[in-house]
Amino acid sequence: MQEVTPYVVTGRTLLGEDFREEDVSITVSGGIVTSIEPSSRTPDRWIVPAFFNAHTHLGDTVAMDLPARGSLADLVKPPDGLKHRILAATPRAELVRGMRASIIAMIATGTAGFADFREGGADGVAALREAAAGLDCRPIILGREGGEEVSDGAGISSVHDVANAEEVVRDARAAGRLVAFHAGEKNPDDIDETLEFEPDLLVHCTHATDAQLRRIVDMDIPVAVCPRSNWLLGVAASAAHPPITRILELGGRFYLGTDNVMFVQPDLSREMAFAATVYRAPPGEILRAAITGARMAGRSGFIEEGQEAHFLVVNPAKSNLSFSKDILATIVKRLDSSSIGQTVLTLQ
Template sequence: MNDSLNGKIKDCIVLAGPDLEPRECQAFEYESGIITRMDLGQPASTPVGAKQVIIPGLVNGHTHVGDAFLADVATNMTLAEAFFRPNGFKYRALSQISPDDHVAHMTEFLRGMASSGTIAHFDFREQGVEGCHRLRKASTDSGVRSIILSQLNHSPFSESELSEATLPLPESTRAEITKLLEVADGFSESTMNDLTDHGWVEIREMAKAAGKTCAVHCLEDASYRATSIKRTGRGDLERAIELLDPDLIIHLTVANDDEIELLAKSGIPAVINPRANASLGLPLPPIARLLRAGVPLLIGTDNGILNGPNLFAEMDFTYRLARSQAGTNDPVQPLEILRMTTSNLKKTRWRDELPGQLAIGLPATFAIVDFSTPWLATSRNLHAALVTRVTPADIQRTVRSGRTIYSSSPST
């Protein structure tokens, strides 16, 4: 990493402000990690030509980087076989890898994020306090900001106890959560079906008191809803909004119209993971309906087992899927997808650290894309090119708060 927090880029194109408006820019400067100058000129949406394009640093809305050392092992496994605690393949493998090897694998995976323009990610980190420490080390070594949302090592309730809504968390579990919240950025138990209603309320209050965030997977497949209804009479999304009031809700692959309306009214941002869902043979999220209902959306690559850290591939897949779902009457635009990795961050509680936009006075957190290649230089729509044509090979530099965390040129 380059530790200089100052820099100047001349004669470029900048995606300016929350609307990510492409503008000619004579000089883009930053000092002490803050943008100090953006000499913006005419709109530059078409044609792009061969200039450098400065975009906000991308944020990956949902990852599990701890299992990246198991790439493609789940190719022929079901969701439960690969990922469900306690006997899913990944949990057995995580218990066997040495801490040093594990940190090394996660560090390289995060460096892969940086090389594809990503500056931060929200990670559902397994292995309790120890898992948090491992990822924090990898984050420090790579320069990519890891927002660590930890989970319990073991479920505190038996199958029969999970139907008892008023059953509180055991004191040992409360003590474990207290320790997790001291080292993690928040809490992220896998599904609402892992705990009782009373237990979720306790976690919400503990996280709020500690100033930490909460997130949960919902509606990844129909069994999440069915199990929740069988035990409590309510679906998992309804319980999540009522009991946990999370900062992020993940997946929603089988969300119906009533659930989408409920989520939209709550204002809670959601993270979709279309490539991961497709890789597991699950339904694909109703992206177009979520967008048109006004749900704030982010995109995640999900498990390292299933995907590399390339958000450009995720945006490409998401755009084409959403476009197909919406049809031609109200087509989804590339800009709507690009916002899911950038300016939609302003709708989360992380908007101060991760504003997802470029403006004077904000952190100098950006990526430089080389548009001189034949497949980019002739583009007539910059947003479309960024979403459907750019690859990690086109990234020249990734900068977080003024510090270069990736450069295609060793001298930079």
């Protein structure tokens, strides 16, 4: 057996789920944080948890910023929305190249994993696996159109769009796979029906009613919200949608995602800054939402002993970040790839 050489990273660190600020030395061995020890002399750098993008459509990379007009249904509704027609007409090699480029972009901006609704059936799932091969960014693939059977679960569009949703959910449950639904993106009409399936994840809930939110929280279902995409696609125009503040008031959970690469860059630092500006949620809640989607991959996402090593080393001296009086708020509002000196995204 090959011996694993431990290595140590030292700096001011946001530790655990409560983001305790401490000067520590972190020892990593075999991809695991094996010890976190206080350090009296630390370099001028910050160590923060890496991100998990809770909702993407990476296949859309091939249609990035394509001039497009029309309703939400015209653009993205399966099976004949604009994005679906483009995906069907794109050669497989180009599709893989585009998805790989977006994964590399996510790594550069601090993302250690993502959950993708993958179109194209089993071949679409295989194409995303090929795109991610050898990269330190773990995909959770939620298949469609038959791809559910060879992926991590089912990524279902609105319950109103999928005639055999009951069968898809039943088969996914029988195989021990995840079940995720788009719901409530443009109105609340499909949320109650979706909740009958008791999904593991809801995406959007942009227009969920208060009664629906209470039910979602009571069922302990996390909601992956995608604020920039909602605003760009015209389904949100105020801080009430998606209802981030109300989810928090009710004691619920939300994750951050970036949605379609066709419209929005898959960069969670930009998503966090937008959410902080528009929704005024506490920085700790926003950062937590950019991390805890990692639970779908079976890990906490936080910097703790015994957890996989997924963190960013930020060099504040490379920019004006060195003047920060609140590291947590600065990470949420101002981080960009130019400040990230090192990414530790060790996958097992």
